[in-house]
Amino acid sequence: MDKSQSLLGDAVFETHLKSLRDMPDWLIELKKEAWVRYKALPFPVRKNEMWRFAHVDGLALDDFVHDDTQGKRECELLICDCGADLNFSDDAHVGGKTLSEELAKAGVLFMPLELAIREHPELVRKHLFERMPDMGSEKYQALHVALFSTGVFLYVPRGVQVELPLQSVHSATREGGSVFPHTLVVAEEGASVTLFDIFRSSKENIRHFACAAADIYATAGANVRYRLVQAWSGNALAFHLNSATAGAQSVVDAITINIGGAHIRGEQHGRIIGKGGEVIMNSLSLARGKQEIDQRTLQTHDAEDGHSDLLYKNVLLDQAHTIFSGLIRVAEGAQRTDAYQTNRNLLLSPDAESDSLPGLEILANDVKCSHGSSTGQLDDEQLFYMLARGIPRRQAQELLVFGFFEEIIAKIGNPHMADYVRQLLQDSFSLQ
Amino acid sequence: MSLEISSLNVSIADKQILKDFNLTIPKGEVHAIMGPNGTGKSTLAKALAGHPDYTVNKGSALLDGEEIFGLEPDKVARKGLFMAFQYPVEIPGVSIANFIRAAVTARMNKEASDAFSATAYYKALYAKMDELKIPREFTARSVNEGFSGGEKKRCEILQMAMLRPKYAILDETDSGLDIDALRIVAEGVETMRGPDIGIVVITHYQRLLNYIKPDVVHVMYGGRIVKSGGPELALELEARGYGWVEKEFGALV
Structure with a gap:
């Protein structure tokens, strides 16, 4: 680990700029501005409402460096029969299967982001960093922009239906290192696509920093299914700063699965900007050990007849801590909005803590909105029913926990992906 | 071989429900327990299954000679006792x-x-x-x-059939079973019936017994069995209601 490349010093950014190849001036400018912003912005404090309940001392970056040298391909992971996949290691594209000729001919693009910036600047520039969540992590957001070097660019032209899911895997392999994967999905009018975006570390215990952002745009009538699996090492500090924007009559259906990480901050901003747009935000987290999973969500309705539906479920073991803070914001004039928000927490240990802060801010007068939150233990009657069938207590508890997960897993919509997630949960759960 | 319950005293939240309850179910027989509401029929089922809300103060239940009180509910089930829930969860x-x-x-x-x-x-x-x-x-x-009421019952019977218990207690007390659900339970019992199983059907209404012919009918009142007889006892209850039970046995309990 080269200490001169600490995330706190300017040297790391200078090295990063030098490492960039053939990047356009507008991008370099964006990065320079972002670096200045990053340096100027303060680290989060708990007094800030957007960091309420969070252990902000876990967010320090002192121990992390960044290394721009090329990563090595280290994992082969294909969850299902994919249309194409992109494989990244330490923020470098290291392989994957390219799109079928048919999809390529139809104009679908699925490529490393830096390549897209060079080859399709007009398509990328329109949306790149256009709408970041801005939900408290602005400092880290700026760092992401300053230091990102690759990621996924997925573009589906008007009316094209991509049948098979696409997959990307982002691996971090360096102890003390940092990665800044960026995912940009643009689906034009009436297009349809599914992306599995998987984040993982090469070894279970490496301590590293990840600051990822995924930004999804569904234009009128488009349909995007986005499945994020966060399986970083148990010692990682990671940010996932995500945004989904739905145009008229379009659907963005996002699921986040949190399994790894020591400290995870997730921000998810769903925006409805076109009449009748729909954003679905589901999440499932298994928190264990001393893990903290801090999730903040925003459902912004800026257009009429929009629909948003959120369900965040957490299972907590040991001394784990989860935070859910969600807000539904309905703008004046976003009439006939239908918006729901639910957070459910299952506490399996007396030492675990889950905080829930649901909220509504409604400026229109003809809306249907509701929010709800519940925190509890396993249901005694369900447990007794299982015991009464001879199922041993431990196994009964496990079945009930997996039953709790299943509500989200069933929404994944792909049996291979669902099995992959079940297996990850099973592996993590049986560690106890 | 039998399920032998003797001197059973059970309370829930300090209220005593079963009082010196005695009953023996030999393998190969089907028994019906009938009685007015609130007389302790469901308590019997729950207590035998080991539900934590029910405290066994005294008594024993020997399953083929082995004591089941004091065992965890999952162990009781694996020893061969099956309870079909009145309200499946x-x-x-x-x-x-x-x-x-x-x-x-x-x-x-x-x-x-x-x-x-x-x-x-x-x-x-x-x-x-x-x-x-x-x-x-x-x-x-x-x-x-x-699930509909009938589907829930079907699911219970399927579990019973797959688990092949030595003794089964079907708690149908007052679940307001529709005729379909009733028939499902009855058919299930008839399918399972045989020399290797002892079955207890707990019911409030006589009509379940239109479909199942029990070998023995017991009348329960005030936390114990007050009268036992053949299937004709069920018909008597149907014809006369439970009023006479209270008159005849009210003083005893």
């Missing part, structure tokens, strides 16, 4: 197939359960389902979730 996210499989393998040693393939399991499951006329799609549904 809904368990979202757990499929019937997985649930029953967990219950079946819990009765095997490690070797047998490792060797028990999915194919073998489904073969056995589907055979029972065909026998009980349960459509196969059923297995993918979550346990009891959104």
Whole structure:
């Protein structure tokens, strides 16, 4: 680990700029501005409402460096029969299967982001960093922009239906290192696509920093299914700063699965900007050990007849801590909005803590909105029913926990992906 | 071989419900327990199954000679006691197939359960389902979730058939069973009936007994059995109601 490349010093950014190849001036400018912003912005404090309940001392970056040298391909992971996949290691594209000729001919693009910036600047520039969540992590957001070097660019032209899911895997392999994967999905009018975006570390215990952002745009009538699996090492500090924007009559259906990480901050901003747009935000987290999973969500309705539906479920073991803070914001004039928000927490240990802060801010007068939150233990009657069938207590508890997960897993919509997630949960759960 | 319950005293939240209750169910027989509401019929079922809300203050229950009080509920079940719930519990996210499989393998040693393939399991499951006329799609549904009363009963009977208990207690006290559900329970009991099982059907209404012919009928009142007889006792209860039971036995309890 080269200490001169600490995330706190300017040297790391200078090295990063030098490492960039053939990047356009507008991008370099964006990065320079972002670096200045990053340096100027303060680290989060708990007094800030957007960091309420969070252990902000876990967010320090002192121990992390960044290394721009090329990563090595280290994992082969294909969850299902994919249309194409992109494989990244330490923020470098290291392989994957390219799109079928048919999809390529139809104009679908699925490529490393830096390549897209060079080859399709007009398509990328329109949306790149256009709408970041801005939900408290602005400092880290700026760092992401300053230091990102690759990621996924997925573009589906008007009316094209991509049948098979696409997959990307982002691996971090360096102890003390940092990665800044960026995912940009643009689906034009009436297009349809599914992306599995998987984040993982090469070894279970490496301590590293990840600051990822995924930004999804569904234009009128488009349909995007986005499945994020966060399986970083148990010692990682990671940010996932995500945004989904739905145009008229379009659907963005996002699921986040949190399994790894020591400290995870997730921000998810769903925006409805076109009449009748729909954003679905589901999440499932298994928190264990001393893990903290801090999730903040925003459902912004800026257009009429929009629909948003959120369900965040957490299972907590040991001394784990989860935070859910969600807000539904309905703008004046976003009439006939239908918006729901639910957070459910299952506490399996007396030492675990889950905080829930649901909220509504409604400026229109003809809306249907509701929010709800519940925190509890396993249901005694369900447990007794299982015991009464001879199922041993431990196994009964496990079945009930997996039953709790299943509500989200069933929404994944792909049996291979669902099995992959079940297996990850099973592996993590049986560690106890 | 029998399930022998003697001097059983059970209370719930310090209120004594069963008072020196005695009953022996020999293998191969079907017994019906009838009685007015609030007389302790469901308490008997729950206490035998080991529900934590029910405190056994005194008494014993010997399952083929082995004491089951004091055992964890899952152990009692594995010893061979099955209770069909009056109100089966809904368990979202757990499929019937997985649930029953967990219950079946819990009765095997490690070797047998490792060797028990999915194919073998489904073969056995589907055979029972065909026998009980349960459509196969059923297995993918979550346990009891959104089921009709009849479907819940079907699910209980399927579990009983798969788990082959030595003794089964069917708690049908006052669940307001519709005729369909009633027939399902009755058919299930008739299918299972045989020399290797002792069955207790707990019911408030005589009409269940239109479909099941019990060997013995017991009348329960005030936390104990006050009268036992043949099937004709059920008909008497149907004809006369429970009023006479109170008159005749009220002073005793």
